Amino acid sequence: MSRAKSYHSLTAGLMALWLASAAGAIEPKPVFFETFDGVGIHADYYEPKAAPTGAPMVILLHMYRSDRTAWKPLAGPLHDAGFAVLAIDMRGQGESVTPELRRRVERRDPKLFEEVYQDIRAAYDWLAGQEGIDRSRFALVGASVGCSISLRYAVQDRSVDAIVCLTPGLDYLGLDSRPDMKKIRGRAILMLATEDEQKAAKTLATMSEGAQGHIVARGKVHGTRMFGKVPGIEKEIVAFLKEGVGRPTTTTVYGSINSNIWHPRESGWIARISPSNLRYYSSPEEAEARGLRKTRSMGPGDRGKLDDPPDDKP
Numbered sequence: 294m295s296r297a298k299s300y301h302s303l304t305a306g307l308m309a310l311w312l313a314s315a316a317g318a319i320e321p322k323p324v325f326f327e328t329f330d331g332v333g334i335h336a337d338y339y340e341p342k343a344a345p346t347g348a349p350m351v352i353l354l355h356m357y358r359s360d361r362t363a364w365k366p367l368a369g370p371l372h373d374a375g376f377a378v379l380a381i382d383m384r385g386q387g388e389s390v391t392p393e394l395r396r397r398v399e400r401r402d403p404k405l406f407e408e409v410y411q412d413i414r415a416a417y418d419w420l421a422g423q424e425g426i427d428r429s430r431f432a433l434v435g436a437s438v439g440c441s442i443s444l445r446y447a448v449q450d451r452s453v454d455a456i457v458c459l460t461p462g463l464d465y466l467g468l469d470s471r472p473d474m475k476k477i478r479g480r481a482i483l484m485l486a487t488e489d490e491q492k493a494a495k496t497l498a499t500m501s502e503g504a505q506g507h508i509v510a511r512g513k514v515h516g517t518r519m520f521g522k523v524p525g526i527e528k529e530i531v532a533f534l535k536e537g538v539g540r541p542t543t544t545t546v547y548g549s550i551n552s553n554i555w556h557p558r559e560s561g562w563i564a565r566i567s568p569s570n571l572r573y574y575s576s577p578e579e580a581e582a583r584g585l586r587k588t589r590s591m592g593p594g595d596r597g598k599l600d601d602p603p604d605d606k607p
Contacts, residue, residue, distance in 0.1 A: 319372050321380070326419040328384075328411040335388035336416065337361050339368050339378035340423075346541035347427030351534060352416050353380040354409075354439030356516040357466065358398070360387030366520035367434070370527045374535055376432075379420045383409050383442070403467025406438060413446045418569050429545045429573035430454060430538035434530065435461075436516035440484075441468035448476045450550050451583040452572035455481040455537025457530050460516045463493045474500035479582030481537030485526065489513035544576040554588050555580040561592020 321337035328334060341348030351371055353364040361380035371378045385394035385405060389412075397405040413433075421428050432455040435443035440458035445468060447453040456477075461484050463471060474482075474497050482504035484494035488511045498506030510523045519526050547563050548555045549570045555577065556562050563571070574580040577587065 319369055321368065321378075324379075324419065326415050328415040330408070330411050332384045332394070332408075332411065333389060334381055334384065334412050334415055335361070336379050336381040336419075337364075337368070338420075338423075339372045339376075339380075341372065341377040341425055342375060343425060344375060347425055348375055348377040349427055349430035349432065349534075349538040350417075350420050351376045351378055351432040351434060352413060352420065353378065354383060354413070354433065354435040354442055355380070355386070356437035356439060358386065359436075359517065362387075363436070363517040363520075364434075367517075367527050367530060370531045371534070374531045376534070377420060377423065377426055379416055381412060381416050383412050383439075401466055406442065406466045406468055407445070409442045410446055410449070413442070413450075414569070417450070422568075427541060428452075429542065429575045431573075432456065432534045432538050434534070435459070437462065438465040438468065439516075441465045441470045441473075444470050444473040444477065447480065448473050450572065451479075451580075451585065452548075452550075452574060453480060454539065454575075454579075455483075455534050457483045457533060458485065458494070458497075459519060460486050460490050461493050461497055463496060470497055471500060474504070477501045478584055479503075479579065481533065483507065483530070483533045483537075485509050485519070485530075487512055487514045487519070487523070490515065539575055542575045546574050546577050546580050548572050548574065548580065548585055553585050555585040556588050557591075559591065560588060561594065562588065562590070565593070 319339055321339050324336050324338045326334055355363050361382045364380040368378050382389040385398035431452055433443040433453055434457045436459040440461035443456050447456055482501055484498045484506040486494035488508055490513055491508045495506040498504045509526055514522050546555045546557055549566045550572050
């Protein structure tokens with residue numbers, strides 16, 4: 294290579310690096326973990342900026358026949374806003390595949406999409422174990438069937454503070470979201486859709502107190518395809534999630550994902566809850582708004598009280 298060409302190549306490379314830096318670009322770290330039922334999940338982790346109070350967590354769930362790379366336009370703004378971001382390939386899609394899982398996706402097996410709950414459980418475990426995380430601030434973002442899966446998961450895990458759904462459906466791939474929405478209490482929920490697909494977003498938004506339905510543009514642009522086509526949508530999502538997860542607090546209380554009881558930090562029962570089941574809530578008020586009640590027992594040595602030990606099964 295000539296000196297002129299070499300210089301041109303170096304200059305172009307430096308310019309590309311400068312432009313990426315100027316745009317706030319961040320490259321994710323590819324990660325891998327396994328679910329309770331033995332499925333290997335591949336994901337991209339956008340490590341958060343250091344914060345003395347820890348970063349809020351957000352897990353991103355893609356559309357049918359898509360993968361985690363669809364979230365790149367949103368992952369950067371979320372990272373810039375201080376979030377720890379984990380975009381997963383759901384089982385049978387992207388890199389999280391086996392021949393059998395891929396066949397089940399192609400057959401649109403409704404049982405498989407119900408099983409994606411396990412993928413989110415494993416993603417939460419991995420993400421919550423990273424440095425600099427605030428487990429009391431946790432959000433989900435889904436697109437298309439990823440919306441249905443997010444809502445189904447949030448019914449069970451009441452520590453989810455905020456949910457954003459891009460083009461939600463009433464009954465995607467066998468997952469009926471209407472009963473799930475009716476069970477979700479005390480969360481910030483935002484339904485986003487374009488004009489031609491607004492019915493489901495508006496219908497679901499009426500089924501949970503505080504949920505919002507927003508029609509973002511005319512025409513039909515589905516799920517993560519809105520990025521780059523609907524002006525300002527990334528900014529709207531980030532602003533909603535920042536408000537939805539709230540500010541760091543010093544009033545955190547604890548519970549098990551399998552229980553409707555919350556425990557103050559001095560409770561002896563907390564040590565009996567496995568890390569995979571332990572959930573954090575920003576305050577007693579937050580926990581109670583989601584249907585939990587305060588423990589009547591402060592631990593195994595607190596005799597004469599009515600509460601049994603927390604149910605700690607996975």
